[in-house]
Amino acid sequence: MASRTCQGGVTTPESNIFEKYLNRGTVFQDKSVLTSSYVPPILKHRDSQINDIANILSPLLNGEGASNVLLWGNTGTGKTVTAKYLGNQLKTILECEREGILINYIYVNCQTADTHYGVLYGISTHLYSKEEVDTGIAPPPTGWSLDRVHQALKKRLGDSKRVTVIILDEMDMFITKSGDDALYSIMKLNESDSPHGGKDIQSPPRVSIIGIANDISFVDLLDSRVKSRFSNEKVHFTPYITDNLQDILSQRAKLAFREGAIDDSVINLCASTEARVGGDARKAIEILRISGEIADRIGEKSINTDIVKKAYNAIERDYVTESIRALPAQSKHILMSVALNAEAGIERQTTGDVYETYQQLCRKTGLSPLSQRRVTDLISEMDTQGLVNARVRSFGRGGRTKEIALALPNITNVKNVLECDEFLSSMNGFKVKHQTTLV
C-alpha cells in the first residue's frame, strides 16, 4: 500500500490522512479530454463518412427536409462523435450564413431512454425551457399518454423556420427489444395532421433522423413503411487501424496529459492492441485514462507499458464484477447454477441442465423459482452481457436447445462474487446432484 511518510514538497509532516492524495503530483493536465462527452475540434480518419453524411444533410441549409441516415459499425469507431461534430458544424454555419433558419439538433441515447415514452420524452427535454418544465407545459418524465406527448412535440417542431435532426444512438438494441413504434411515431411527426385541409397555421415539422447502430440486422424487423423511409442511406464506420488510433490517441494525449507523462511507446501499445481486436477508439481512450489514474495512485510521474497492462486487467475485472453484482437475484441464481454445473464437470450445458440445478438451488436458498420460459430469457440476457455463452443447437433426436457455458475463465472468482448476494450467501455446502449425458 501507500507509504506512510509524506513526500514531494509537503510541509506538514503529520496532518490529514487525505493530504498525501491531495499533494501528490498528477500525470493529468486536463482529464475531461478523455471523457466520452468530449468532442475534438477536428476528426481525423473519418473524412469519407463525414462527407457522405454532410451530403445527405445538406438540404437542411435551405430549410428543407433531409433524408434519414443510418450510421453503423463497431463500437468506438466514431459514430457518435461524428454525429455530434456535424451538429456543431451545422449550427455554426447556419448561425453565420443563414440568418433565417434555425435548427434543433437533438441527441437521444436509446440505451438510457429505452422505452417508447422515454425516447419521446428525451426529445422533448431539448425543446422546453426550465419554466415550461416547472409550470407543467413540458411533458413530464412519466404520466402523460404517448399521444399527448406526440402532439406536444409536433406542435413544438412545426415552425416553418426550423429544421430538426434527431440522433438516435444505440438504436439497434432498442428496436430489437421494443419494436419500431417509437421510430414510427417520430416519423409521423412529419405528417400534417389535418387531412382535409383544415386551417392549420402550423406547417408540418421537418424532422430527419440519424440512427446509430452496431448491428444493422434490426432493419429487417422494421415495418416496410418505416424501413423504406429509414434505411435507404447507410454510412459504414470501419474499424480504425493502428495508424488511425495512434493519431487519435496522441491528439488526445497531448491535451490530457502533462508534458512527459506519456510517450509514444505507450500510445503505440494501446493503438496496436485495440486495432487487433476491433479498432475501438473508446476503449483505447479509456485505457489511457485508467492508466493515468493508476499512475497517480502509485505515485508514478509517467505512464509506462507496465501500467497499461495493469489498466487492461483492471478494466476487465471491474467490468465483470460490476455486471455480476448488478444482476437481479434470479439471474444470479441462474449464473450460479451454470458455475456449479461447470464445476461439476459439465462445461457445456443445456437449458434443462441449468434449469434443473437452478430449481435445486432455489429450494436451498428459499427463492421462489421462475418458469423455464422466463429463465431462458434471462440466460439470453446474460449472453448479450458476455457473462455466459449461449447459442441454440440441435442434437437431432436429442432435441433442440441452447448450449450454455460460462463465459468467464475463473469459476471460483465468479462464485465468490455471487456469494455476496444475500440469498446466495445461504447456500453453504450446496451440492449439485444429477448427471446428464451430453456430448
Place this chain on the structure above:
DNA sequence: CCTCCACCGGAACGGGGGGAAA
C-alpha cells in the same frame, strides 16, 4: 424421407408500481 426430441421464442395477458388529470 419422415419422426420426434427438448426445447425455442412469439403472443397475449395481467398484477402492481409510478405518475398525471378530472
Place this chain on the structure above:
DNA sequence: TTTCCCCCCGTTCCGGTGGAGG
C-alpha cells in the same frame, strides 16, 4: 378520490424446428 396511462416482470399457451436415428 377515481380513472387513465405507461412500463416492468412474469406467466401461460402454443406453433415451430435442426438434425440423429429409424
